[in-house]
Amino acid sequence: MSAARDEILQRVRLALRDVPQREQPTDVAVERGYRPTADASREHVIELFVERVREYKATVRIVTAHALPTTIAESCAARGVRRLLVPVDIPREWLPAGIEALRDTELTYAQIDGCDGVLTGCALGIAQTGTIVLDGGQAQGRRVLTLLPDYHLCVVRTEQIVGLVPEAVARLVPAVCEQQRAITFISGPSATSDIELNRVEGVHGPRTLEVIVVTPD
Amino acid sequence: MSRSNSKFHIPLTFQESARAALENTQLRRNLGKATQTIRAKRASVVDELPDWQELREAGRAIKERTLRHLDEYLLQLEAAVQRAGGQVHWARDAIEANRIVAGIVLEHGASEVIKVKSLTTDEIRMNEALGQHGVTAIETDLAELIIQLAHEESSHILVPAIHKNRAEIRTLFMHTLGISELSDEPAELAAVARRYLRTKFLSVPVATSGVNFAVAATGTIAVVESEGNGRMCLTLPEVLISIMGIEKVIPGWQDFEVFLQLLPRSSTGERMNPYTSFWTGVHPGDGPQAFHLVLLDNGRSRVLADHIGRQTLNCIRCSACLNVCPVYERTGGHAYNSVYPGPIGAILTPQLLGVERAGSLPYASSLCGACYDVCPVKINIPEVLVHLRAQVVRHKQTSEGIKGKLDPEAIGMRLLARVFRSPERYEQAQKLARLGQIPFARRGIIERLPPPLNVWTTMRDLQAVPRQTFRDWWRKRRVFGSVPKADADGVGDADGVDAEAAAAGRRNV
Ligand code: SF4
Numbered sequence: 001m002s003a004a005r006d007e008i009l010q011r012v013r014l015a016l017r018d019v020p021q022r023e024q025p026t027d028v029a030v031e032r033g034y035r036p037t038a039d040a041s042r043e044h045v046i047e048l049f050v051e052r053v054r055e056y057k058a059t060v061r062i063v064t065a066h067a068l069p070t071t072i073a074e075s076c077a078a079r080g081v082r083r084l085l086v087p088v089d090i091p092r093e094w095l096p097a098g099i100e101a102l103r104d105t106e107l108t109y110a111q112i113d114g115c116d117g118v119l120t121g122c123a124l125g126i127a128q129t130g131t132i133v134l135d136g137g138q139a140q141g142r143r144v145l146t147l148l149p150d151y152h153l154c155v156v157r158t159e160q161i162v163g164l165v166p167e168a169v170a171r172l173v174p175a176v177c178e179q180q181r182a183i184t185f186i187s188g189p190s191a192t193s194d195i196e197l198n199r200v201e202g203v204h205g206p207r208t209l210e211v212i213v214v215t216p217d
Numbered sequence: 218m219s220r221s222n223s224k225f226h227i228p229l230t231f232q233e234s235a236r237a238a239l240e241n242t243q244l245r246r247n248l249g250k251a252t253q254t255i256r257a258k259r260a261s262v263v264d265e266l267p268d269w270q271e272l273r274e275a276g277r278a279i280k281e282r283t284l285r286h287l288d289e290y291l292l293q294l295e296a297a298v299q300r301a302g303g304q305v306h307w308a309r310d311a312i313e314a315n316r317i318v319a320g321i322v323l324e325h326g327a328s329e330v331i332k333v334k335s336l337t338t339d340e341i342r343m344n345e346a347l348g349q350h351g352v353t354a355i356e357t358d359l360a361e362l363i364i365q366l367a368h369e370e371s372s373h374i375l376v377p378a379i380h381k382n383r384a385e386i387r388t389l390f391m392h393t394l395g396i397s398e399l400s401d402e403p404a405e406l407a408a409v410a411r412r413y414l415r416t417k418f419l420s421v422p423v424a425t426s427g428v429n430f431a432v433a434a435t436g437t438i439a440v441v442e443s444e445g446n447g448r449m450c451l452t453l454p455e456v457l458i459s460i461m462g463i464e465k466v467i468p469g470w471q472d473f474e475v476f477l478q479l480l481p482r483s484s485t486g487e488r489m490n491p492y493t494s495f496w497t498g499v500h501p502g503d504g505p506q507a508f509h510l511v512l513l514d515n516g517r518s519r520v521l522a523d524h525i526g527r528q529t530l531n532c533i534r535c536s537a538c539l540n541v542c543p544v545y546e547r548t549g550g551h552a553y554n555s556v557y558p559g560p561i562g563a564i565l566t567p568q569l570l571g572v573e574r575a576g577s578l579p580y581a582s583s584l585c586g587a588c589y590d591v592c593p594v595k596i597n598i599p600e601v602l603v604h605l606r607a608q609v610v611r612h613k614q615t616s617e618g619i620k621g622k623l624d625p626e627a628i629g630m631r632l633l634a635r636v637f638r639s640p641e642r643y644e645q646a647q648k649l650a651r652l653g654q655i656p657f658a659r660r661g662i663i664e665r666l667p668p669p670l671n672v673w674t675t676m677r678d679l680q681a682v683p684r685q686t687f688r689d690w691w692r693k694r695r696v697f698g699s700v701p702k703a704d705a706d707g708v709g710d711a712d713g714v715d716a717e718a719a720a721a722g723r724r725n726v
């Protein structure tokens with residue numbers, strides 16, 4: 001192919017003359033002595049998730065599946081959301097009456113930017129770090145939906161919450177390795193500490209993140 | 218000071234630039250606060266993980282595995298990105314990388330690109346190169362925007378505008394963005410940047426970014442950030458160009474279970490940074506529909522060839538080593554005259570450019586080892602520093618020929634070697650030195666020597682030769698057969714207490 005490609009590969013191989021010809025990558029031992037899973041109880045993992053998300057100054061509410069629509073309605077009302085952006089495959093039963101839900105049927109950026117907030121589900125929650133993972137799967141939509149609106153309301157089912165980062169990475173294997181989906185890790189609202197190290201919530205992404213943790217009825 | 222302050226040539230030595238930085242009290246205050254704050258945060262979130270040392274070891278080992286088989290992994294990465302609908306370009310150096318990027322931008326008829334902060338694009342001076350093609354690169358990271366509007370250079374990998382206070386930022390925004398009323402509240406300043414950049418995000422068709430990690434097996438790229446400007450640039454434009462040093466590749470997706478724990482905690486002292494984006498090639502209906510990955514060498518293969526220096530390429534650019542470095546804390550980033558400041562800069566820059574062009578940097582350290590302790594991928598920075606110092610000396614001796622041999626330090630070292638080889642010469646030299654140092658020694662310390670020896674003392678204090686040496690004391694002791702009281706006291710002299718200190722009555726305190 002290109003001359004640059006050949007030359008770089010050539011330089012790299014020359015630089016690696018000390019590596020024995022027969023050595024395979026797996027001959028270089030990688031000890032994975034760290035924890036693969038949390039040994040805490042389910043209750044504790046869920047508690048920890050809630051606590052850690054709250055530490056990022058995000059609001060977290062815990063409700064039963066039955067109470068979800070009312071909770072969504074209350075949250076939207078409290079924020080004064082009139083036009084709520086939703087992915088096309090949002091579960092119908094999540095949506096309360098009386099709110100104008102704008103489904104993402106190939107909306108333009110301007111239309112998305114004009115919404116007061118966005119409601120999505122998620123792929124996973126990570127307790128150790130208070131992280132929400134989006135993988136473009138069910139009830140999540142494309143990446144831009146959770147980016148332009150200033151308010152993100154995110155529904156997390158308790159069975160989606162894992163303990164440690166390695167558990168989350170393992171669960172995402174099919175989405176990444178088979179379906180090549182884009183993944184976004186969200187830990188609190190966007191933030192900067194660039195001005196005299198004062199943390200300011202919200203620079204470009206949603207300045208308010210609200211999480212509803214749903215327990216089975 | 219007429220020599221230009223370019224990132225490619227390192228015209229000023231570290232010591233020269235550090236002197237200027239040390240006189241800037243604002244910078245020192247901000248830096249002191251910043252490094253202390255981040256240091257404390259890092260320590261507390263690292264302490265939370267009982268398996269931190271196991272994670273560090275895994276991180277180091279994964280990097281070692283990758284680097285020892287870098288050619289294979291690069292080919293795997295190339296194939297995977299192409300499979301997923303992306304295009305891969307190879308660049309031997311900065312000029313080639315910039316030509317590739319400019320070519321893609323112009324092909325799409327763009328006159329502006331939005332840019333995610335990236336050290337690699339700073340290293341190749343991409344903004345300037347694009348400027349020569351009439352293309353403006355707009356920095357979208359808040360600190361980078363501040364730096365760009367002020368026409369300055371970054372002083373910290375992580376908080377590049379650490380040398381600016383809020384009042385200065387307020388004035389800067391008012392002047393450059395044409396705003397008439399603005400307070401100096403950080404939230405309000407950030408909101409100004411949000412409004413200004415939102416229009417750019419929504420209209421500029423091409424974005425450029427760096428790469429934190431690239432997975433060889435899947436072609437998945439990761440960008441780790443805080444503000445959301447990264448997500449904007451990676452999601453909204455039609456075309457995305459990502460530039461990565463060839464050392465940023467990791468073998469598999471699973472390896473993120475290690476690096477996603479190591480990086481945020483080491484970097485900002487958070488359990489997780491606000492946003493991390495992963496993408497694999499092109500996603501129909503979601504994000505840029507054209508993706509270009511530029512693989513940059515620019516000196517990295519040279520670093521790879523050095524057995525001791527190779528570990529430098531483990532670096533995941535977390536900046537933890539900066540925040541613990543006593544030298545960096547006082548001089549700040551500008552003194553390093555490079556995009557890579559602090560301990561990592563002191564070892565990376567001389568290797569990328571060659572010791573002949575950045576030979577002062579390996580001396581920008583006290584070798585205290587704090588950087589090694591915090592490094593999440595276990596780079597033994599002091600080991601590499603010492604190794605590079607030896608190279609600097611060897612380079613002087615060989616390449617500068619007769620001039621190198623006549624270098625005062627080289628002559629001094631050769632003389633010393635002769636002196637140390639013979640006990641007689643050694644004692645004579647001590648006697649001579651004791652006489653010669655009288656005008657210079659104060660309390661057992663020599664702070665300044667006359668030229669040409671002042672080269673040695675500008676950066677160091679010397680211990681004066683003591684009034685009574687160990688040898689003198691030993692000889693006397695043997696004559697009397699026991700240690701006389703006064704002479705036992707005199708042992709203190711062997712520790713460098715001179716007559717003046719004795720007169721000041723310090724000896725018995
Ligand atoms: S050398 Fe280590 S501590 Fe320093 S920036 Fe690189 S990874 Fe971080």
